[in-house]
Amino acid sequence: MSNYFYVAPEQLIKDRAEFAQKGIARGRSIVAAIYDVGVVMVAENPSASLNKISEIYDRIAFAGVGKYNEFDRLREAGIRWADGTGYTYSREDVDARALANFYAQHLGDMFTEGQKPLEVEILVAQLGNKFRPTKLYRVAYEGTISDETDFAVLGGDAETIKGRFADLEVGRLTLAQTLKNAVSALAGPDRQLPVGDLEVGVLEDRGDRRTFARLDDEQIARLLA
Amino acid sequence: MGLPLFDAQSDPGPSFVRFAELAGLTTTPHHTELSAHATTVVAVRYDGGVVMVADRQATSYYVANRDVRKIEAADRYTALAISGSAARGLEFIRLAQLSFEHYEKMTDSALSLEGKANYLSPLVQRNNLTSTLVVLPLLAGWDLAHQRGRVFEYDGAGGCYERQDFAVIGSGSPFADSTLRLGFTPDMSREDALALAALAIYEAADNDPSTGGPDFVRDIFPMLVTLTSEGFRELDQETASATFRAINDRRSASRGVAGGTLR
Numbered sequence: 001m002s003n004y005f006y007v008a009p010e011q012l013i014k015d016r017a018e019f020a021q022k023g024i025a026r027g028r029s030i031v032a033a034i035y036d037v038g039v040v041m042v043a044e045n046p047s048a049s050l051n052k053i054s055e056i057y058d059r060i061a062f063a064g065v066g067k068y069n070e071f072d073r074l075r076e077a078g079i080r081w082a083d084g085t086g087y088t089y090s091r092e093d094v095d096a097r098a099l100a101n102f103y104a105q106h107l108g109d110m111f112t113e114g115q116k117p118l119e120v121e122i123l124v125a126q127l128g129n130k131f132r133p134t135k136l137y138r139v140a141y142e143g144t145i146s147d148e149t150d151f152a153v154l155g156g157d158a159e160t161i162k163g164r165f166a167d168l169e170v171g172r173l174t175l176a177q178t179l180k181n182a183v184s185a186l187a188g189p190d191r192q193l194p195v196g197d198l199e200v201g202v203l204e205d206r207g208d209r210r211t212f213a214r215l216d217d218e219q220i221a222r223l224l225a
Numbered sequence: 226m227g228l229p230l231f232d233a234q235s236d237p238g239p240s241f242v243r244f245a246e247l248a249g250l251t252t253t254p255h256h257t258e259l260s261a262h263a264t265t266v267v268a269v270r271y272d273g274g275v276v277m278v279a280d281r282q283a284t285s286y287y288v289a290n291r292d293v294r295k296i297e298a299a300d301r302y303t304a305l306a307i308s309g310s311a312a313r314g315l316e317f318i319r320l321a322q323l324s325f326e327h328y329e330k331m332t333d334s335a336l337s338l339e340g341k342a343n344y345l346s347p348l349v350q351r352n353n354l355t356s357t358l359v360v361l362p363l364l365a366g367w368d369l370a371h372q373r374g375r376v377f378e379y380d381g382a383g384g385c386y387e388r389q390d391f392a393v394i395g396s397g398s399p400f401a402d403s404t405l406r407l408g409f410t411p412d413m414s415r416e417d418a419l420a421l422a423a424l425a426i427y428e429a430a431d432n433d434p435s436t437g438g439p440d441f442v443r444d445i446f447p448m449l450v451t452l453t454s455e456g457f458r459e460l461d462q463e464t465a466s467a468t469f470r471a472i473n474d475r476r477s478a479s480r481g482v483a484g485g486t487l488r
Contacts, residue, residue: 055330073230079330080229080244087241087323088226088250102228210326 016117020141023119024066025156031165031182032063032123033151034134036172038204038211039125042182045199053201055212057082059127060096061203065155066120066141074103074122091209096126100137100145108143117141121154127203127211153185161185175202176223183224195221239331241324242348251320264308265397265429265436266295267405268365270390271418274374274453275365277304278422280397280430281445282437283311291440296450298457300325303341303366304450308395310358317352317360321345338368342377342385350383363394367452374452391422397429397436404428419449419460423468427476428483439469 028044030052041063043052052071053063056078064071078099086094103122111117121140128134136148146152151169153162165185169178179200187193200215215223229248237243245251266279283290289311297318299305305321307314324344329335336344342364353359364377378392379385390409393402404425413421426447430438439446446465451458476483 049333051333054333076331077228077230079327080248081226083241083323083327083330084226084229084245084248084250087245087319106228106230 016111017142020111020117020119021156024121024141027065027067027155029153029155029157029161029186030063030065030123031151031153031161031185032125032136032148033165033169033178033182034136034172035175035178038175038202039127039134039136040175040178040182041123041125041201042179042186043199044186044193044197046197048196051199053199053214055079055201055210056099056124057086057094058091058209059129059132059203059211060094060099061125061201061212063123063125063154063201064120065122067118070118071120071122074106074118074120077106078103078124092131095132096124096135096137100124100139103139104143104145106143107139107141111142123152123154125203127205160188164188175204179220179223195224239328240344241327242320244327245320264295264395265401265426265433266306266308266363266394267401267422267425268304268306268363268376268388268392269405269409269413269418269422270374270376270388271413271415273415274367274451275304275376276415276418276422277306277363277365277448277450277452278419278426279306279448279450280395280426280437281440281447282435284435284437288437291437291443292445294448296448296459297322298459299341299364299366300329300335301456302369302452303338303364304452304457306363306365306394307360308363309360310356313352313356313358313360314362317348317362320348321362337370338366338375341366342387345379346383346385348383349379349381353381353383361394363392365392365452367454367456372454393425395429395436397426397433400432401425401429415451415453419451419468423447423449424472427469427472439466439473441470441473 030043032041041053045052050068054075056062062075062078081099082094107118118141124137126135136152138146138148138152165181168181183193195217198220200220202213203211205211237247268275268277277296279295281292283293296304296306299322305318307317325336325341345362361379368375376388376392377385378388391405408421430436446469449460449465
């Protein structure tokens with residue numbers, strides 16, 4: 001007969017939270033911010049093909065930190081959910097809040113009932129129009145969802161980077177200025193981030209239905225100049 | 226709909242159609258009534274790409290609709306045209322557009338033009354072998370990898386064939402095809418190709434009661450589309466109007482006789 005030891009629920013939750021936080025803290029961070037006419041997401045990511053930021057739908061983008069295979073699965077599920085909803089109803093009916101809620105439910109379930117909590121933190125960004133507001137929804141590993149007003153920082157070093165970015169970013173600035181602030185907040189005082197280590201995605205109206213764009217090294221360098 | 230998560234074995238990958246089937250979003254076709262159909266669409270290759278022209282009429286026992294769009298941009302560099310059942314055809318376009326975009330978002334790279342053409346084969350096959358509401362598509366686009374315009378046509382069983390010169394679909398095909406066959410040369414300019422393709426639709430509309438010609442009363446003209454290195458472009462109604470008025474004036478002057486020449 002095997003023995004089951006009693007573990008207090010407080011202890012169990014604490015252990016799981018510590019486990020998830022450790023996993024997330026190993027990766028690099030992401031800054032997402034609303035600028036005067038759009039949303040920009042900036043990640044420190046030396047890989048040019050394993051993306052942390054991507055397009056979900058016409059006006060919705062996704063960013064994730066932590067374990068790549070875990071957040072990439074969530075990204076795929078998000079694209080499927082958005083395309084499926086738009087196909088069943090209308091493209092106008094695809095809403096970032098609904099998607100963020102699904103992510104929160106799934107992460108919450110995995111945290112309490114899964115074999116192990118997911119070691120990820122994700123962001124769902126929506127570019128507003130006359131029907132919907134511009135929004136940044138941050139979803140933490142345990143399913144906490146927060147509606148960030150101006151900017152959000154994901155990843156292990158979030159609090160420090162958040163402080164640095166808040167000092168620089170005052171009001172709604174241009175894309176170039178916001179990108180500069182995000183990069184210097186990510187880098188910190190003693191480091192320079194090379195353009196090749198940056199992954200940048202933006203949501204901005206350019207007259208097309210799809211508003212997401214990935215900036216290449218040349219475009220990033222020009223904006224940072 | 227909940228969050229569609231799949232385990233590694235049952236994951237539908239970047240195919241929207243496979244996902245839609247797994248999630249129960251697609252419906253099986255029923256063998257009930259015939260809906261509006263009949264069409265003529267032509268695609269003609271030239272040096273700088275492809276031109277496409279399509280009539281605008283949906284026909285059942287009577288004219289059901291006079292301003293149907295039978296060519297749509299499947300993505301920036303690809304056009305998809307349909308003939309056959311209007312209901313299934315428009316659904317077909319929607320599914321194809323979404324499939325290409327879905328693949329692009331899932332994998333972060335666009336499908337090749339040939340990949341898009343092949344992807345449609347099983348869709349045509351599934352629709353036509355399970356339903357009396359037959360749909361035949363025509364895919365044309367600018368191939369970014371090979372830097373040239375390409376045209377793909379399909380047979381009823383889903384077979385996909387690339388055409389080097391031109392392709393025609395719809396009930397007015399015999400007349401449009403004959404016109405293109407006599408007028409096509411491999412060294413046409415964009416203007417020549419557009420004029421020839423428009424003439425093919427004019428002939429089809431003249432002879433096939435289910436193909437709509439230029440409608441001078443309502444100012445509705447066949448759609449003119451070009452696919453070049455710049456992508457999909459639909460020409461405006463003024464250009465379409467001028468193109469068809471010119472053909473019509475020549476034909477009126479000769480009292481309806483084509484006169485043994487294509488012009």
